[in-house]
Amino acid sequence: MIESAIDVKDLTRTFGSFTAVDHISFEVHSGEVFGFLGANGAGKTTAMRMLIGLLTPSGGTARVAGHDVYTESEAVKRSIGYMSQRFSLYEDLTPRENIRLYGGIYGLTMPQIRERTGRMLTRLGLARVADEQVRSLPLGWRQKLAFSVALVHEPRIVFLDEPTSGVDPITRRQFWELIYEAASGGTTVLVTTHYMDEAEYCDRICIMVAGRIGAIGAPADLKKQFGVDSIDELFVRLARPETAVPESALPERLS
Amino acid sequence: MTALRGLLRKEIFHILRDRRTLTVLLALPVVQVILFGFAIRTDVNDVRLAIVDPAPDDATIALRNRFASAGVFRTVAVVPRAADLDPLFQTGAAQQAIVFEPGLAADLGRGEPGHMLIITDATEPNTGSLLQAYAQAVVQGYQQELIAAGRPSAGPAPRSAAGPPLAELLEGPPSAGPALRGGPAPRAVAIVPAVRLRFNPTRASSNLFVPGLMAFVLTIISSLMTAISLTREKETGTMEALLVSPLRPWEIIVGKVAPYLVIGFISVVAVLIEARLIFHVPLNGSLPLLLFEGGLYILVSLSLGILVSARTSSQRVAMMGVLLATMLPNVLLSGFIFPVESMPAPLRIVSYIVPGRWFVLIARGIMLKGIGLDYLWRETLILAAMAAALLIVSTRSFKERLD
Amino acid sequence: MSTVVVEALVKRFGRTTTALDGVSFTVAPGELFGFIGPDGAGKTTLFRLLVSLLRPDAGRASVLGLDVVREYRALRQRVGYMAGPFSLYPDLSVEENLRFFASVFGTTIEREHARIAPIYAQLEPFKTRRAAALSGGMKQKLALCCALVHRPEILLLDEPTKGVDAVSRREFWDLLGTLKRSGLTTIVSTPYMDEANRCDRIALIHRGRLLAVDAPGTITRAFDRPLLAVRARERYKALLALRGHEHAHSVYPFGDVIHYTDERADAPADQIGQELRAFLAANGFADASVEPLAPTVEDTFIARTAESESRISNPESRIPNPESQIPNPESRTGSS
Numbered sequence: 001m002i003e004s005a006i007d008v009k010d011l012t013r014t015f016g017s018f019t020a021v022d023h024i025s026f027e028v029h030s031g032e033v034f035g036f037l038g039a040n041g042a043g044k045t046t047a048m049r050m051l052i053g054l055l056t057p058s059g060g061t062a063r064v065a066g067h068d069v070y071t072e073s074e075a076v077k078r079s080i081g082y083m084s085q086r087f088s089l090y091e092d093l094t095p096r097e098n099i100r101l102y103g104g105i106y107g108l109t110m111p112q113i114r115e116r117t118g119r120m121l122t123r124l125g126l127a128r129v130a131d132e133q134v135r136s137l138p139l140g141w142r143q144k145l146a147f148s149v150a151l152v153h154e155p156r157i158v159f160l161d162e163p164t165s166g167v168d169p170i171t172r173r174q175f176w177e178l179i180y181e182a183a184s185g186g187t188t189v190l191v192t193t194h195y196m197d198e199a200e201y202c203d204r205i206c207i208m209v210a211g212r213i214g215a216i217g218a219p220a221d222l223k224k225q226f227g228v229d230s231i232d233e234l235f236v237r238l239a240r241p242e243t244a245v246p247e248s249a250l251p252e253r254l255s
Numbered sequence: 256m257t258a259l260r261g262l263l264r265k266e267i268f269h270i271l272r273d274r275r276t277l278t279v280l281l282a283l284p285v286v287q288v289i290l291f292g293f294a295i296r297t298d299v300n301d302v303r304l305a306i307v308d309p310a311p312d313d314a315t316i317a318l319r320n321r322f323a324s325a326g327v328f329r330t331v332a333v334v335p336r337a338a339d340l341d342p343l344f345q346t347g348a349a350q351q352a353i354v355f356e357p358g359l360a361a362d363l364g365r366g367e368p369g370h371m372l373i374i375t376d377a378t379e380p381n382t383g384s385l386l387q388a389y390a391q392a393v394v395q396g397y398q399q400e401l402i403a404a405g406r407p408s409a410g411p412a413p414r415s416a417a418g419p420p421l422a423e424l425l426e427g428p429p430s431a432g433p434a435l436r437g438g439p440a441p442r443a444v445a446i447v448p449a450v451r452l453r454f455n456p457t458r459a460s461s462n463l464f465v466p467g468l469m470a471f472v473l474t475i476i477s478s479l480m481t482a483i484s485l486t487r488e489k490e491t492g493t494m495e496a497l498l499v500s501p502l503r504p505w506e507i508i509v510g511k512v513a514p515y516l517v518i519g520f521i522s523v524v525a526v527l528i529e530a531r532l533i534f535h536v537p538l539n540g541s542l543p544l545l546l547f548e549g550g551l552y553i554l555v556s557l558s559l560g561i562l563v564s565a566r567t568s569s570q571r572v573a574m575m576g577v578l579l580a581t582m583l584p585n586v587l588l589s590g591f592i593f594p595v596e597s598m599p600a601p602l603r604i605v606s607y608i609v610p611g612r613w614f615v616l617i618a619r620g621i622m623l624k625g626i627g628l629d630y631l632w633r634e635t636l637i638l639a640a641m642a643a644a645l646l647i648v649s650t651r652s653f654k655e656r657l658d
Numbered sequence: 659m660s661t662v663v664v665e666a667l668v669k670r671f672g673r674t675t676t677a678l679d680g681v682s683f684t685v686a687p688g689e690l691f692g693f694i695g696p697d698g699a700g701k702t703t704l705f706r707l708l709v710s711l712l713r714p715d716a717g718r719a720s721v722l723g724l725d726v727v728r729e730y731r732a733l734r735q736r737v738g739y740m741a742g743p744f745s746l747y748p749d750l751s752v753e754e755n756l757r758f759f760a761s762v763f764g765t766t767i768e769r770e771h772a773r774i775a776p777i778y779a780q781l782e783p784f785k786t787r788r789a790a791a792l793s794g795g796m797k798q799k800l801a802l803c804c805a806l807v808h809r810p811e812i813l814l815l816d817e818p819t820k821g822v823d824a825v826s827r828r829e830f831w832d833l834l835g836t837l838k839r840s841g842l843t844t845i846v847s848t849p850y851m852d853e854a855n856r857c858d859r860i861a862l863i864h865r866g867r868l869l870a871v872d873a874p875g876t877i878t879r880a881f882d883r884p885l886l887a888v889r890a891r892e893r894y895k896a897l898l899a900l901r902g903h904e905h906a907h908s909v910y911p912f913g914d915v916i917h918y919t920d921e922r923a924d925a926p927a928d929q930i931g932q933e934l935r936a937f938l939a940a941n942g943f944a945d946a947s948v949e950p951l952a953p954t955v956e957d958t959f960i961a962r963t964a965e966s967e968s969r970i971s972n973p974e975s976r977i978p979n980p981e982s983q984i985p986n987p988e989s990r991t992g993s994s
Contacts, residue, residue, distance in 0.1 A: 039823035040794045139697055165821070166849055168696035168864065169960050173910040180894035180911065196824045197852055200913030219914055232824055232852070239825045261761025265750065272749045492745030496804070499709045499739045500762045501731070655730075657711045 005030045005157050005188035006051060010060035013046050020046040022211035023060065028190060028204075030156075033183050035202030036192040037231075039239050042208040044192050045161070051190075052159055053077050065156045078106070081150035085162035089146050091135035095126055098134060098149055106153035120148045140171030147178055151187065158182065160191040164198065176201050196232035205231070207238055214238040258502055262510025269484065270514055280480070284472045284522045288529045291464045302386055304328040305349035307337050312360035314369065321393050322353065328389075340374065350376045351386050363401070384597060465530040466618030467591025469523055470552065470611040471582075476519045477553045478581040481512055481560030482573040489568050495657070504653045512557045519553045520546065539625025545618065548631075551638045552614040556581060558645035559610075565652040585611030613638045659723070660684040661812055661843045662691075662708065667717035669703050677703040679866040680717070685845060685859075690838040692857035693847035694955065700866040701847040702741075705816040708845070709739045722811055735763075738810030742817050743798035748790035752781050752800055755789055756807060763808030770807050777803050777833060795826025802833065813837065813844040820849060831856045851956035862959050869962035874955055881953040881961060883907060884927040886934060888916040890946040899941045903934070908964065917957060918948075 006028035013021040021043045028034045038044040049055040051064050053073040062069045065079035082088065089098050096117055103113035121127045124144050126137075134142060143163060150158050160179075164172045179189050179201075191202065199205045199219055206216040215222055215238060219231055228234045270277060304322060308315050322328045331349055334340065343349035354372040362369040373390045377383030488494040497507055523546065530536035538545070563576040586592065588602060589611030595603060606612045613634045620626045620634075628635060662685035669678040678700045685691045693701050706712040708721055710730035719726045724733040746755050753767075756778070760767050767774070777799055789797060798818055805813060815834075819827040831853060834844060838858075846857070854860045854874045862869040862877070870877050890896035897916050900909045907921040920930050927950035938946040953961075 039825060166697035168699070168963065169851060169956050170910075170963055171696075173912070173960070176911050177894075177897070180897070184894045194821070194823065195850070197913055201911060232828075236825050236828055239823070257761050257764045257766075261758050264761075265747065265754070265758045268750055268754060269747070491748065492741045493747055495706075495711060495741040496739065496745055496759070497762065498711055499734055499737065500759075501735045501764075502762055656713060657706060658713060 004028065004063070005032070005065060006034075006190065007063045008051070008060070009062070011047065011050060011057055011062050012059040013043075013050060013055060014058045019211050021050070021057075024208070024211075024213050025060075026206055026213065026216055028157075028188060030188050031183055031186050033179060033189045033191065033201070033203045035199045035205035036190060036208070037196070037199055037205055037235065038192075038208035042239075043211040044208050047208070048159060048161060048190070048192060052080060052082050078153075079156045081153065081155040081158040083146050083150040083158070083160050083163055085165060089134050089142060089149060092133055094131045094133055095121065095137075095145055096130045098145070099152055102149050102152050108153060116152055120152070124148060140167045140174070143167060143171070144175060144178060147175065151182060155187070157188040157190065160189065162192055162194060165194055172198075196230065196235050199231040199235075207235060209238050258500075259506050259510055262502075262506065263513060266484070266510055266514045270518070276480075280476055280518060281522070281525075283475065284468070284526045285529060287468055287472065288465070288526055288533070291468055300327060302328045302389070303331045303348060303350045305332045305334065305340055305343050305352040306330060307334055307340065307352060307354040309335050309355070310357035311355075312358070314360035314363055315355045318353070318355075318371075318394065318397055321397050322390075325389070325393050328393075337372075344374075344376055347376075351390060353390070384594070463619070463623075464591070465526065465534075465536050466622055467589060467611075467615050469526055469549065469618055470585055470589055470591060470614045472522050472526060473519050473549065473553055473614075474556050474581050474585045474611065476515055476522060477512075477556030478560035478563070479574065479577045480515050480518075481557050482564040482567075482577045483570050484515075485511060485561065485564035486567055486570045486573040489564075490570060498655060498657070504655055505650060508561060508650060508653060512561070515557065516550075516553055520549065523549050536622070538622050540621035540627060544627060545621045548614065548617045548621070548635060548638065551635070551642050552610060554642040555610045555638065555645055558642065558649040561649035562645065562652055565649065565654070584609045588612060589615045591615055610638060610641050613641075659687075661687045661689070662719075662721050662845065664708075664719045665717050667704070667707060667719055668715045669700075669707060669712060670715050677866050678707070678714075681863075681866070681868055682717075683861055683868065683871050685843060687843055688838070688841050689843055690834060690856070690858045691843075691845045692854060692860040693845070693863050694849075694851060694854050694860050694959070695847075695863035696849050698865075699863045701863060702816055703866075704863070705739070705741075705814055705845075705847060709737055709814055710734060735808075736811045738805040738808070738813040740801050740805040740813075740815045740818055742820060743794065743801055743822055746789040746797060746801055746804070749788060751786050751788055752792070753785040755800060756803055759804040760807045765808055767807070770809060773809055774803050774806055776836070777806070793826070794822040795829065798822050798826060798830055799833070802830070806837075811843070813842055815844065815846045817847050817849065819853065827853070851954070851959060854955040860955070862955075862962060864959070864963050864966070867966065869959065869966060878953050878955060878958050881958050883919040883921075883923050883961070884925060884930050885951045885953045885957060886918045886920075886927060886931055886948055887912070887951040888918055888934065888938070888946060888948050889914070890916070890938065890943045892943065896938065896943050896946060899938065899943065900934070903937055905930075905933075908960070910960065912957075917951070919961070 004027045006026075008027070009025045010023045011021060011025070012019065012023050024043075024047060036044045036048065046055065050057045050069060051062060053069060053076050057069065064076045067073075067075040067079065069076055090101070093101065099117045099120060100113050103116065108116070117130075121130050124141070126141060126145060129137060129141075134145070137145070147158075147160070147163065150160075164175050167175070176198075179191070183189050183203075193199065202219065204216070204218050205222070207214045215226070215234065217225070222234060223229065223231070226234050226237065228237065306319060306322075308319070319330070323330060328351075332343055334343075337352075337354050340349065340352050340354075343352070352374040354374065356370045356372075359369040359371065371394070373387065373394075375383050375386045375390070485494075488497065527538065527542075527545075531538065559581050560577060563580055564573050567573045567576055584605075588595070588598070588606040588609045590606070591611065595606050595612060598606065617631050617634045617638070620631050624630075662683075664684070665682050667678050667681045668676070670676050681700075681704065693704065695701055703712065707714055707719055708726060710726045710733055713727055721733055722736055724730075724736075726733060747758070750758065756767055756774075760770060767778075771778075781796065781800055781803065784792065784796065789800060792800065802815070802818065805815070819830055822830070827850070834846065835856065837844060848854075857874065859871065859873050860877065861871040870880070872880075888896060888900065893911065893914075893916065897909060897911060900906055900916060900918055903909075903918075905921050907919040909916060909918050911917075918934065922930075931948045931950060934948045935946065938948070
């Protein structure tokens with residue numbers, strides 16, 4: 001853990017009178033798998049968008065891969081990869097065309113693109129469908145391909161926005177293996193997820209509650225610290241201190 | 256009944272809350288009338304007229320005077336030979352020419368058909384045919400005067416009637432640019448019942464476009480809005496809930512379309528009032544009949560909208576479908592902008608199945624000619640048959656299931 | 659008598675896609691029955707068949723004793739159906755949505771107040787708010803309310819918790835528990851494996867087939883191999899090393915640990931644990947800890963899908979080769 005891949009201090013973003021992200025500070029180390037958790041509207045998407053240069057912060061500082069998000073957003077964009085939950089792939093292009101497109105966007109040379117395309121397709125076992133339109137591929141394959149495409153220019157940091165929603169458990173695990181593989185190669189991974197059990201795959205997690213950081217640390221440490229059995233439980237505890245429906249308030253027969 | 260009332264109330268909420276769409280729906284007819292009324296006026300004024308009168312006599316002078324006093328024409332040149340017209344047409348100095356032949360008065364005096372030729376620059380075909388009609392109307396007016404004066408067989412007659420093909424009348428057509436082969440359309444004067452002129456004596460194009468505009472607006476409101484609001488429910492998933500409920504398909508459809516029917520009527524009335532106030536477009540026939548025909552046309556459009564939405568699952572596709580299936584044909588092939596008579600034969604045949612065509616005919620008949628069902632029963636029957644057929648097909652195609 | 663009886667149900671879309679491939683099960687009165695499976699498994703298709711929105715290509719299904727094809731009219735009066743948490747009218751307020759769905763069934767909120775009160779009580783403070791402006795959890799409750807407002811005899815909820823945050827999901831399952839205690843038969847589907855334990859019985863569904871139908875506890879007990887959790891600081895490297903173990907059956911990451919199953923189904927877990935500890939230590943993972951583990955529904959799901967397609971057991975490839983996993987890419991798209 002030589003240097004920080006991401007260094008955020010007092011980062012804030014307001015929309016009118018609403019403060020979506022409220023003075024958050026955290027650090028992500030190089031090669032770390034960092035989980036970003038929170039309820040819908042807790043501010044995790046806003047925070048991520050500021051880090052990848054899609055939104056200008058209202059205040060605070062943030063350095064991504066050593067670059068300032070205010071003044072060096074071009075450099076930031078060049079050193080990161082991004083995969084959104086809606087797939088960053090063009091569904092009417094083939095896997096090969098998608099890889100070539102993104103390789104071109106990030107300024108790879110043709111021989112580089114050719115070499116990486118071949119390696120990637122073999123690695124993912126997609127060689128057979130390399131020339132079929134992406135839309136005809138199963139969801140799980142598309143997600144793995146999208147992840148690899150986000151890595152095509154070998155970025156220092158890759159941002160994944162709910163990458164595994166809806167896939168079957170096996171594909172999900174294969175996806176996490178890809179993440180581990182990337183991380184073991186030195187790539188920093190920042191991932192948001194809805195699956196609380198998935199938080200435990202991360203080296204460290206950060207749970208956002210109403211624009212602030214409710215908890216941050218390694219999953220095991222957090223469980224110990226809060227005295228809970230699972231991150232799910234911790235999440236419930238942080239997000240809604242009192243459990244909502246007193247069951248006694250419900251009637252005996254409803255039908 | 257509770258169910259239907261609930262559906263209607265819900266649909267009205269949708270309409271009232273989508274402010275942007277509602278504004279467009281209500282403003283569209285109003286804006287369109289103004290647009291068509293002022294900006295896209297097809298009336299012609301100040302027509303540059305050339306006259307070839309090798310041997311002036313009573314008849315030619317009388318006709319020339321009529322042209323001069325018609326208020327639309329401005330005589331730019333009087334030349335002795337038809338060949339002199341070429342440069343005039345080529346430079347654009349003249350848009351139209353009247354070519355008299357020697358001895359017109361004498362011919363008419365003998366009770367024989369007189370001959371003359373009207374040449375019009377048809378580079379812009381619509382303007383061209385309009386000019387043609389204007390000129391013919393002037394000649395016709397003269398003819399009627401003669402008849403009134405007790406010379407029944409008299410009047411300048413078409414050359415075609417006398418034998419020689421029209422083309423021979425020209426030494427060589429003044430070319431009007433390569434884009435239009437045959438260029439200025441030569442035509443011998445005939446006693447043509449220029450319907451549009453006779454029933455549109457003010458020659459205001461607004462009189463013509465208002466019925467067409469009604470068709471256009473109704474198509475948008477009925478077809479497009481129905482298709483969009485039905486597919487929107489498919490997108491949100493609420494359609495599933497409606498289908499699974501005890502609601503019958505007809506209830507869902509009625510609940511969907513009834514509010515748009517009302518908006519359609521409001522728009523029609525708004526267009527009529529506006530057209531009357533700003534452009535003094537007459538409504539010579541019966542308003543209830545017009546609204547009834549409008550209702551028929553709305554039914555046809557609504558059914559088309561339902562039909563399109565039954566086959567699509569996204570608003571975007573539905574919009575494209577409506578555009579292709581209803582809007583384009585109704586604008587292009589209904590005679591709203593381009594006269595059906597001037598279409599090539601295949602398109603004219605296609606236009607028979609375009610509901611807008613019949614509605615435009617009916618609406619023009621009622622508004623401009625003031626005629627009633629005794630004349631329009633055929634068109635009405637066609638529209639009614641279309642409405643019935645489409646209504647059946649569309650309710651059938653609206654499935655109670657998803658497959 | 660069973661509330662739902664489904665026999666060898668088949669549903670195809672087009673020529674290549676088989677969304678449901680011979681599905682059979684029954685649901686007893688008052689049961690809370692869950693379909694657990696990923697996107698594209700056929701859950702939505704199955705629900706649509708059960709509420710008569712689709713017709714099967716083969717097989718039979720009856721709900722409340724009514725055939726879903728022939729007696730669909732009667733069925734539709736008595737079923738409560740929720741197609742996801744967001745199938746509401748976004749431009750209508752909470753109250754207007756509910757009022758509308760009540761009117762569709764010829765009733766009113768007032769008349770049904772007693773039935774929906776417990777859920778509606780939570781929504782009432784927001785009753786004039788448009789549905790579009792509600793949080794995911796609130797939308798979900800409103801959709802449930804709308805499905806309940808006509809006093810249905812059976813509730814079919816298709817992925818009611820999908821895309822909703824963990825807290826709201828938990829609250830929603832609490833509500834379903836309460837409905838269950840009131841005697842209402844409820845069928846739910848979910849892609850979240852951890853929700854399986856909230857059901858009386860579950861069916862694991864994958865690619866149009868049921869992998870197992872039983873109580874969650876019974877299903878996990880049927881897991882027939884020793885399962886061990888391996889913890890190591892260098893997780894990924896340890897994972898790769900374990901795949902090289904001569905008796906490894908499956909090795910996959912599971913949260914902060916690695917789940918390991920052994921091919922020797924009958925060997926005691928303790929003995930395997932010792933072996934693994936030694937193996938890892940020899941491979942440079944001195945910090946590794948190994949302990950036997952009770953399988954979860956998710957472990958079972960993984961094992962059953964692997965069995966049904968005889969995959970994942972290949973120790974050579976770190977990632978099982980997708981080409982052998984999914985014979986026909988089209989077969990998974992298009993459904994649900």
